[in-house]
Amino acid sequence: MTDERNAQTRGPFARWWQQPDQFDWLTGYLRARGLERPTKLLMALISAALMLMAVATLTMHNVNWFVRATFSIAAVVIGLGYATLWLRGWPTQRQSLVMSWLGGSIIAVGCLMQPLPMLALMGCAATAILGGYAAFFHNTKAIAVIVAVGTAASVVCAIRVAETDGWVAATAGLWLVIELTLAVPLAIQAVVRTLGADVVRSDQDPLTGVLNRRAFYERASTLLTSPGDDLHLIVVMIDLDKFKKLNDAYGHLAGDQALTAVGWALRETSTSSAIVGRFGGEEFIVIDAMPAEEAEHLPTQLCMSIAALPQPVTASVGAAIVRWDSGAAMDDLIRAADAAMYAAKRAGGNQTRISRPARVDR
Incomplete structure (x- = not known):
C-alpha cells in the first residue's frame, strides 16, 4: 500500500x-471462464x-561446434521443458517469469550467433513475442x-549490418525491430490492464469492496479444483444482527457505512488467500483453505472484528469445515454454513456456530 501511495506522488511513469x-x-x-x-495449448x-x-x-x-552444441541443447531443454510444464499443469508465477526471460535470452543469443547480419537483425524482433508474454502475465519490470x-x-x-550493407539499411532495420520490441508488449499491457480494471469493477460489490455473488462463485469454484495437502476448507456465512433496526434508527446512510466497514473488517481479518463476497443485503460469505486449527478460530475472529467496529x-x-480432499461441493458447504449461521442467530446473535459435515459428494 505504501508503494502505491509513493508511486502516485511520483507521477504516471x-x-x-x-x-x-x-x-x-x-x-x-x-480458469473461471x-x-x-486453450491458453495452456497456446503457451x-x-x-x-x-x-x-x-x-x-x-x-x-x-x-565453434561446442558452442553450437551447448546452445542447441539449452534451447531444446528450455523449450521442451516449458512446453511439457504447460501441457501437464500450470506454471507458478516464478516459473512463468523465468520462462519469459530465458526465452528472450535464447532468441537474443541465437541471433548474435547467426552468420547473416540482416537475418540476425530481423530475428531479434522475435523477442517481441516474449515481451508480449511478459506483458500479458506479468508487469512492467x-x-x-x-x-x-x-534491444x-x-x-x-545492426552494427554488423552497417559493416556489410551500410548505415541506412542498419538504421532502418534497427528502428523496425525496436519498434516491434516495444510496441507489442506495451499494446498488450494496455489491453490487459484495461481488462483487469473492468474485471475488478464488474466483480466487486461497489459498496463493500468485496466480490459480488457471481464473482464469488467463479473464484470459489477455482479454489475447489486446486486441492492442497493437509488443509481444510472453511466456508463462513455472516449475517448482520438486527440490521433493519439499525437502518430504521440511524438511517440508510448509517446502514451503508456499516456494510462498508464490515466488508473492510472481513478483508482485514481474513488471510490473503481468502475469497470474500457479499451475497446480498447484510449477508456475507468467506471461503478459505487453511490448517485445521486456524480454520477453527477464523469464525470467532470474524465475529469479533465486526463487533469491534465503531458502527x-x-x-x-x-x-x-471439511478436509480439502473430502470431495466437498460448494452448494452443500454453503448450506451447512448457512444452517450454522441461523443457529447462532437463534441463540441471540453476536456469536458463532461451526458445522463439520461428513463426506459431501460432488
Whole structure:
C-alpha cells in the first residue's frame, strides 16, 4: 500500500513502473471462464517454438561446434521443458517469469550467433513475442528485462549490418525491430490492464469492496479444483444482527457505512488467500483453505472484528469445515454454513456456530 501511495506522488511513469504482477488474477480469470485449456495449448506451442533455435544453429558454421552444441541443447531443454510444464499443469508465477526471460535470452543469443547480419537483425524482433508474454502475465519490470535484452542484441546486429550493407539499411532495420520490441508488449499491457480494471469493477460489490455473488462463485469454484495437502476448507456465512433496526434508527446512510466497514473488517481479518463476497443485503460469505486449527478460530475472529467496529453492528457467524480432499461441493458447504449461521442467530446473535459435515459428494 505504501508503494502505491509513493508511486502516485511520483507521477504516471512511476505508477506504470510500479504496476503489480498480474499472473495470479489473470490465471484465476482464465480458469473461471473456461479458457485454461486453450491458453495452456497456446503457451505450450510458444514454448516449444524455442526449440527451432536449435535447428537454426545448423547453419552457423562460423560458430565453434561446442558452442553450437551447448546452445542447441539449452534451447531444446528450455523449450521442451516449458512446453511439457504447460501441457501437464500450470506454471507458478516464478516459473512463468523465468520462462519469459530465458526465452528472450535464447532468441537474443541465437541471433548474435547467426552468420547473416540482416537475418540476425530481423530475428531479434522475435523477442517481441516474449515481451508480449511478459506483458500479458506479468508487469512492467518483466517487460523491461526482455526489451533490454532484445534491444542490446539488435544494436549489436545492426552494427554488423552497417559493416556489410551500410548505415541506412542498419538504421532502418534497427528502428523496425525496436519498434516491434516495444510496441507489442506495451499494446498488450494496455489491453490487459484495461481488462483487469473492468474485471475488478464488474466483480466487486461497489459498496463493500468485496466480490459480488457471481464473482464469488467463479473464484470459489477455482479454489475447489486446486486441492492442497493437509488443509481444510472453511466456508463462513455472516449475517448482520438486527440490521433493519439499525437502518430504521440511524438511517440508510448509517446502514451503508456499516456494510462498508464490515466488508473492510472481513478483508482485514481474513488471510490473503481468502475469497470474500457479499451475497446480498447484510449477508456475507468467506471461503478459505487453511490448517485445521486456524480454520477453527477464523469464525470467532470474524465475529469479533465486526463487533469491534465503531458502527453499532454485530453478526451471527456460521461455518462449515471439511478436509480439502473430502470431495466437498460448494452448494452443500454453503448450506451447512448457512444452517450454522441461523443457529447462532437463534441463540441471540453476536456469536458463532461451526458445522463439520461428513463426506459431501460432488
